[in-house]
Amino acid sequence: MAKASKKPEKASDSLASNQLLEMYWFGRLAREIEERLVILFRQSKVIGGLYRSLGQEGESVGTAYALKKSDAVLPLIRNMGALMTMGIRPREIFLQYMAKGESNTRGRDLNIHIVHMPAWTRDLALTADQGRPGVDHDEPVVVGPISMLGDSIPVAAGIGMGARMRGRDLVSMAWIGDGATSTGAFHEGLNFAAVQKAPLVVVAEDNKFAYSTPISKQMAIKRIDERAAAYGIPHEMVDGNDILAVYDVAKRMVDRARAGEGASLIGVDTMRMQGHAQHDDARYVPKTLVEEWQKKDPLTLFAKTLMDRGAANEKRITEVDRMAKSYAAEEADAAEQSPMPDPATVARGVYAGDDYAEPTLEFVKSPFWEKQ
Amino acid sequence: MPVVTYLEAIRQALFDEMARDERVFVMGEDIGAYGGAFKVTEGLIEAYGDKRVIDAPISEQAIVGSAIGASYMGMRPVCEIQFIDFIACCFDMLTNFAATSRYRNGVGVPIVVRGPCGGGVGGGPFHSLNPEAFFLNTPGLKMVEPSTAYDAKGLLKAAIRDDDPVLYFEHKFLYRRIKDEVPDDDYIVPIGKAAVRREGTDLSIITFGAMVYTALEAAGTLAEQGVEAEVIDLRSLAPLDRDTILDSVAKTSRVLLLHEATLTGGIGGELAAIIGEHAFGYLDAPIMRLASLDAPVPYAPSLETAFLPGVTRVVEAAKKLVQY
Numbered sequence: 001m002a003k004a005s006k007k008p009e010k011a012s013d014s015l016a017s018n019q020l021l022e023m024y025w026f027g028r029l030a031r032e033i034e035e036r037l038v039i040l041f042r043q044s045k046v047i048g049g050l051y052r053s054l055g056q057e058g059e060s061v062g063t064a065y066a067l068k069k070s071d072a073v074l075p076l077i078r079n080m081g082a083l084m085t086m087g088i089r090p091r092e093i094f095l096q097y098m099a100k101g102e103s104n105t106r107g108r109d110l111n112i113h114i115v116h117m118p119a120w121t122r123d124l125a126l127t128a129d130q131g132r133p134g135v136d137h138d139e140p141v142v143v144g145p146i147s148m149l150g151d152s153i154p155v156a157a158g159i160g161m162g163a164r165m166r167g168r169d170l171v172s173m174a175w176i177g178d179g180a181t182s183t184g185a186f187h188e189g190l191n192f193a194a195v196q197k198a199p200l201v202v203v204a205e206d207n208k209f210a211y212s213t214p215i216s217k218q219m220a221i222k223r224i225d226e227r228a229a230a231y232g233i234p235h236e237m238v239d240g241n242d243i244l245a246v247y248d249v250a251k252r253m254v255d256r257a258r259a260g261e262g263a264s265l266i267g268v269d270t271m272r273m274q275g276h277a278q279h280d281d282a283r284y285v286p287k288t289l290v291e292e293w294q295k296k297d298p299l300t301l302f303a304k305t306l307m308d309r310g311a312a313n314e315k316r317i318t319e320v321d322r323m324a325k326s327y328a329a330e331e332a333d334a335a336e337q338s339p340m341p342d343p344a345t346v347a348r349g350v351y352a353g354d355d356y357a358e359p360t361l362e363f364v365k366s367p368f369w370e371k372q
Numbered sequence: 373m374p375v376v377t378y379l380e381a382i383r384q385a386l387f388d389e390m391a392r393d394e395r396v397f398v399m400g401e402d403i404g405a406y407g408g409a410f411k412v413t414e415g416l417i418e419a420y421g422d423k424r425v426i427d428a429p430i431s432e433q434a435i436v437g438s439a440i441g442a443s444y445m446g447m448r449p450v451c452e453i454q455f456i457d458f459i460a461c462c463f464d465m466l467t468n469f470a471a472t473s474r475y476r477n478g479v480g481v482p483i484v485v486r487g488p489c490g491g492g493v494g495g496g497p498f499h500s501l502n503p504e505a506f507f508l509n510t511p512g513l514k515m516v517e518p519s520t521a522y523d524a525k526g527l528l529k530a531a532i533r534d535d536d537p538v539l540y541f542e543h544k545f546l547y548r549r550i551k552d553e554v555p556d557d558d559y560i561v562p563i564g565k566a567a568v569r570r571e572g573t574d575l576s577i578i579t580f581g582a583m584v585y586t587a588l589e590a591a592g593t594l595a596e597q598g599v600e601a602e603v604i605d606l607r608s609l610a611p612l613d614r615d616t617i618l619d620s621v622a623k624t625s626r627v628l629l630l631h632e633a634t635l636t637g638g639i640g641g642e643l644a645a646i647i648g649e650h651a652f653g654y655l656d657a658p659i660m661r662l663a664s665l666d667a668p669v670p671y672a673p674s675l676e677t678a679f680l681p682g683v684t685r686v687v688e689a690a691k692k693l694v695q696y
Contacts, residue, residue, distance in 0.1 A: 188437070357478075
């Protein structure tokens, strides 16, 4: 039988103008939040370190945009774009970075180590309500990382398996950096997910450096997606700074996971444009490499795509950029007003029965959201 | 009331809880068709199928990590660690991920991680461990170790129904050696409550697991010599039942702490500190500790016998204590 000569249709071709603008918004918002965080960091209002995703906003948005709002995300520190895409209110990020008492972790844990479980996860009776409006089917499962990188992958596999046991339509997506793909937990988790055909999509980011260690000292393979080859699951490499290319691969992988075809891995070629955290001047990164990737900034490239596709003109894009900047500033100001946690609560909530305050996480819709 | 083995009591708890609650499932190495290395899960896969009895690869991090994830989705996973020594391979998942989750995010991790612990069976350095001290310094975890079949069933049911991660250590020496009356009806043994196994007035031997039987045998010998030892079976190692411990000390004024894990940094040190802080005024003699010697668990029976705290050493220590 002759092979079909027709080029396969790309999912991104059918994205409407408002959806394209929405994706741009999430990426821009992620960047503006981090710009604001840098100011707060310099004012010593951010507690501890600040880890940026500059240059990686595109792949975070492109992958997460392929999910339903009710799916599960396990982001890493450089996936601010994914958190915005899942609808997490920016104020939550600022509350976390400033260790506020009203933050998701109530000052117990740092930066994006946030967790959210929709009500259905606790209530067996809610399983049947899937898809019924007005329950909580629009809320994602969110599991922030712990600092032992790689641990997210077995947990993400278990989320997929557990949701399947509950009869939920849920795809679990976990992001991981090149350094963390060297951990045992990553390999154990990916192998188990493969064997169990868990509805899992792993996004493995080759951003060239794990702290100061170049990828050449991390793995002997040339393409990070080949990490998945030994586990018998589909894997593809994609240009991480081309948001729509990322979205197209992610959509395929998410769709097959949702159809019960099991786990897969997306290898993302991108670049960490700053040091590991704000304290790190990244002197170990060759200047030419940074210059090369500066020409491939994902948001600049995507703005051009928006114009090419007639989704926005230059004026509109400038306007959206301004909106993102002022929204980030407002949200930061709102978070600054929040009190620090009460020291009297320090030993509370270690065990069940001593929970002193229900942690919350607020979700918002983008200004470009339209009911499909 | 039916008399069943310690092992059968654990098996019954798994069957009962899986029947009672559709969220309960089990995961581990060789637990399906083979029924587990010690046959604790025998028949489970026939009864509940491979969706609820999951044979896992040799990947303790994946087993415990995916259990955490599934518990987030409302499930109640029970993980089997084939020999509890291998719990070291998922130490990170337990101490960093599971134990901190509720404190950090208000989301509990209701998982049970169970497995055979303990020596006395020629298992050598990697099939004989008693790991409780590794985890005692980790807030957020609970730990239990039954010594009777009745407790084995009741504590496992309590662990599965608990909203926090529970490590459930089952002593392999007791699996088929211990039999007692175990009700068919539903019951639990609450986590955090010790049991007085023998009443006495001259000293308290505070212990748990297989050492309960060593202590009871020693207490019998001591009684023949006119020394009445009280034997406390902790059952729960985290949290500890301070009331029962301190009540016994107040009654006997002499304490022998006995455990099978090695001495230095063992749970005996924590017990001694609690007693020293809260019952110093009652003591008529220094607190004594008796445990395995500070070495890896040896293989040869002659070495292992010398390594473990046996009845003779318990009797000698107790006599020293009452003569102080």
